[in-house]
Amino acid sequence: MADQTTAGSIRARVRAEMIDEIKTVARRHIAQEGAALSLRAVARELGMVSSALYRYFPSRDELLTALIIDAYDSMGEAAEAADAAIPDRTDVLARWVAVAHALRDWAVAQPHLYGLIYGSPVPGYAAPEDTIGPATRPVVVLGAIMADAKAAGRLDLETGAAPAIPAALRVEIDRVAEAVTMDVPAAVAARGLIGWTELFGAISFELFGRFNDTIDERRDWFDHQVRVMGAFVGLRG
């Protein structure tokens, strides 16, 4: 029994190392060539034949999915770390700015991975269930900041001029707010969602070349956006 476990775990460990190695090489290939990942090229670099890879990943899409999940997790970790690095937990604006920059820095450092998860869906590839969990990590961080802001009395709850929200939509927004334990009026939660949308819209615009020959001061521009949107969502420094 113990032997079996040991032996089994040895095998499993070797296997896990192989999987890691494949993912590492695949990640580097994606970093260089984008989403056009070639199994054969990965296998070549690993000194083995393409069919051998199928022992570890049942298809190219499964390998892509594994990389996507890792990417989501890595990005989420970056956001969480940046948030945790702000000592004054009530300085919600500083936390917002730090998390936003962490997300952008992560994306700029590995643009192709970002494109994989926030770009147009890969043809013939449907994101499986496993990805939705990790995918929510960044938005959870942003939601937590707003929740903390409200708790610290540093969230602007004024929504006087906001357009009305239809009932069915209000329910859905409330559900999202509840998911990130953000107990605020729907119009305020909506502002948070808008801030989230603008944030990733800005990163996508920059990475997908929308600012080519237009705005070169990318970091300054992003910083400005982030601070404006931080105020917009109601965070008070």
Next chain:
Amino acid sequence: MADQTTAGSIRARVRAEMIDEIKTVARRHIAQEGAALSLRAVARELGMVSSALYRYFPSRDELLTALIIDAYDSMGEAAEAADAAIPDRTDVLARWVAVAHALRDWAVAQPHLYGLIYGSPVPGYAAPEDTIGPATRPVVVLGAIMADAKAAGRLDLETGAAPAIPAALRVEIDRVAEAVTMDVPAAVAARGLIGWTELFGAISFELFGRFNDTIDERRDWFDHQVRVMGAFVGLRG
């Protein structure tokens, strides 16, 4: 001379029709399968052999480029038409909302084409010069609305609490504002760029599946965003 012109134009016309037919089929294939466009499949459907297509497009990328340019133009036209359909030119908020919905409607109607132009760049494909002109049409429409708003005294120019803008960035923002003949302070122009970013961020989020299992009232949610952002950029209804 007249004959030559006629004959030449006959040939040219046949050729142009062939090019149109190829693009139409290719567009339909993209609508069904996404960016993974197969020249051979297009040729098959046209009843000819793949190599024959190279008489009309020097490469697959050139065909994609042609489709991208058409898509930009089509989207820009949709935006311009929606703007022009608002009789009261000084009702800048209504124009903003109309244009935004037109852009989203266009994207929702042909999501794969939208992904082609606003999604992650296709691997190994670099957007050529020809695309930057048509690509600016939607933003020009939005800029014109802000410019008209200012002229009509319906643009909020208050920027008291806005974060400072570094000098180099201010120059670039001013240049963008100038390009859409929008003579406003940089902080106001920046708000416009942020609104533009949020607008396309919202469309991308919806089309790229970010709202799956979260927000189903897509049109209502978009409408709310658009109205909030219209007020944010300073448009007064």
Next chain:
DNA sequence: GCCGTGTCAAGAGCAGTGCTCTCGAATGTG
């Protein structure tokens, strides 16, 4: 210690891709 079992890599092969080149046929031009 041997023998069955399960795991693994390799190779051949299929159907598909973009792209190039050559060759014959058609077609409009002088």
Next chain:
DNA sequence: CACATTCGAGAGCACTGCTCTTGACACGGC
């Protein structure tokens, strides 16, 4: 009418993801 240009077809190259079969290896139970 004869010429030149244009066009479609076909073969072929190098590549892709994926499947199936084959042979080697190591591990675990008797």
